[in-house]
Amino acid sequence: MKFNDQQKKYALLAVGGAVLFLVLWLVFRPPEEAAQDEPLFSTQETTTTTSSSQTQAETDWYVDLKGAVANPGMYRIKEGMRLMDAIEMGGGFTDEADRNQVNLAKLLSDQEIVYVPKVGEEIPVVQEAAQGPAAAAPTEGGGGEEATEKININTADAAQLQQLSGIGEKRAQDIINYREENGSFQSVEDITNVSGIGQKTLENLRNSITI
Incomplete structure (x- = not known):
């Protein structure tokens, strides 16, 4: 069977089109292997989530609320919270509470005992778990040589600071104001x-x- 020139031309065009299609398909085909190897969950995302959870746990502080409050107990707080926040968590003051001895603006610390x-x-002598004593008072018997x-x-707070020799109401408030403006004392000399x-x-x- 013989082909005329017109048929040969169409045959060449068809073959050329098929070859061009094959080349384009090989060049632009989707990277299937790369897609199959990609993990469903990113290790980096998992690490970030875990790190975020650990940071959250590290910022959780606890205080032990005692005394004349509606619901004494241990409460979880955040850094930067003040005594008024702990009182609110404990349901507020009872009718017997002496609010004049409580500094509501006082910054709280981790493992602190708050007594109303x-x-x-x-205010009784209270020993904190990690921060040292929260208050000071003469030991029973009141002798001058007894250790405090x-x-x-x-x-x-202000009432506790005024138990110190030479520290009156104004000076106690000055200490609290300094603490709130500059942060905790790093040494007693500060x-x-x-x-x-x-x-x-x-x-x-x-x-x-x-300290």
Whole structure:
């Protein structure tokens, strides 16, 4: 069977089109193997999620709320929360609470014991798990030679600070204001950064305070 020129031309065009299609398909076909090898879950995403969970856990603090509050107990707080937040978590003050002895603006710390006294009651000596003593009072018997617990100048409220020799209401508030503006004291010597407290006062307080 013989082909004329017109038929030969069509045959060549058909073959050329088929070859061109095959070449284009090989060049532009989707990377199936790469898609199959791609993991369903990214390790980086999993690591980021785990790290985020650990960070969340590390920022959770706990305080032990005691005394004249509706629901005493241990409460989870966040860094930067204040005593008023813990009181709200505990259902608020009871009718017997002496609010004048409580500094609601006080910054809370992890593992801190918060005690709300009743009217006419003195704040008892409370030993914190990690932060040191939260308050100081003479030991039973009240003898001048009896040892006393040191007051933590980073956690004590105004009433506790006023138990220190030479620290009145105004100076106690100055210590609290300094703490809130500049952060925790890094050493007992830093208390001299508070206006009105010098080296002489520091020497009188050195055996009575801690951080």
